[in-house]
Amino acid sequence: MKIGYFLSCEEFTPAELLEQARGAERAGFQGLWISDHYHPWVDAQGQSPFVWSMIGALSQVCRLPVTTAVACPTVRIHPAVLAQAAATSAVLHSGRFVLGVGSGEALNEHILGDAWPQTDVRLEMLEEAVAVMRELWRGGFVNHHGRHYTVEHARIYTLPETPPQVYVSGFGPKAVDLAARIGDGYVSTMPDAELVRRFRDGGGGDKPCQAGFKAAYADSEEEGMRIAYDRWPNAGVPGELSQVLPSPRHFEQAAQLVKPEMMKESFLCGNSAEAHLEMIDQYAKAGFDEVYVANTGPNSAGLFDLYQREVLPRLR
Template sequence: MKIGYFLSSEEYTPAELLAQARGAERAGFEALWISDHYHPWVDAQGQSAFAWSTIGALSQVCGLPVTTAVTCPTVRLHPAVIAQAAATSAVLHDGRFVLGVGTGEALNEHIFGDAWPPTDVRLEMLTEAVEVIRALWTGDVVNHRGKHYTVQQARIYTRPDTPPPIYVSGFGPKSIDLAARIGDGYINTKPSADMVRRFRDNGGGDKPCQAGFKAAYADTEDEGVRIAYEKWPNAGLPGELSQVLASPHLFDQLAKLVPPERIRQKFVCGDSADAHLEMVDKYAKAGYDEVYVTNSGPHWQGLLDLYQREVLPRLR
């Protein structure tokens, strides 16, 4: 299994993300995820830089492959723009770039006042968006008039020798089936063997499956839980709320209903290498090929050191 590090654009400044990327490479991580948000989930996270600027800068500070986890190419950013951004990123990273896409959240996509579509429409939009992106990556002049997008006489000149893979995020049955049908790989965050099996059985076959989990490094487990609860209480919200709430202050309000113990169950908190190894093992047993860990809070260097010293050597 490939072990990667997840750069959280919602919680750290661009300079901190670059420092984490350099540190992750030195520690022995094999790849990077990076989130693409317009807003943080809650105000306490405090950041949300333009991910595509950070992706460009990453190419100059480390040589690890980068996957967007994930970009929504349907509302806030037109698929023709994402096609150009991803092509440029792949050139900068010498082909070590994967475009991870999903149907997005109202939190990030509502900013122009567009209506937030229901799930079936969002899946339909994502399907067409991926079609547009792949057409533009051929280098041909593209004219497209579809149900959701129009592209007129567009051509991308700066392209990698090989188009980047497109991995598709999916949690519900319809989105997993779509990922299997149109994706070059699959992205998730849950250690669910059923989800991986559905992806593989419905057309995904042996395509790569990526997943990620959160940690809060600290001297004690309780201190890690305190940090995680302060920064990511939204991680305890159930169901489709993460897709439909439109602003950080709404997440802040609902997060008050989340008990800290729920966050303890979702994060790896503290400084235990065994706890990280147990979490990685859950994803391995679920059938994932790659797993990415992100740190919450100020002690990210401690997590990198822990992985370099104990976790990665024991995994290998």
């Protein structure tokens, strides 16, 4: 099991994210996830640096592999533009870059005034977008006139030695089936063995499966719960709302229904090494190959110390 750290662009400044990357590498984490957002989920998180600038900067401060978790190549950014960004990122990271993609959320993708498609259409767009990007990574000029995208006489000149791997996020059966069909790997946030099995049986085979979970490191579980509730009450918003609500204000309104104690369902709160080991074990038993932990709040150094002293040595 590979253990990585999740950089949350929604919550931290560029300088803080870079310092967390350095801290994660020193602590012994083996890779980085990084989120791609135009807005934070709620204003209390307060940040949203451009992920492609951050990925470039990460290449200069650490040597850990980086995966976007996840980028949306369908609405806000045209797949031909994202293909160039991913290719440059792969060059900067000497091939240690994975493009994680998903069908996105209205929170980030509606900003240009485009209609927010239904799920089936978004998945169809994602499949075409991945095909466009892979064609561009082959080199040479590309002309594409598809159902959703047009590319005319486009060529990416700065290419890595091998094309970036594309891992596809999926939380429902249709998305997991798409990931199995077109992905070089699978991305999730739930220790759901059935989804992993569906991915592998549907064509994913032994391709890598990544997942992530959230923590709120603090001196006590109650303090961690308070931090999580202050920063990420949206974690308790149920169902498909995370895909369709268009602004932090709407997430704040929905989060009024969330109670502080509900944070324990979405976050590991406190400082228990045993709790982290048990959570990682759930993902391992579900069949995941890699798991990434995010820390909300000001205590990332405490989480790094916990993992360096008590979690990672026991996993090895």
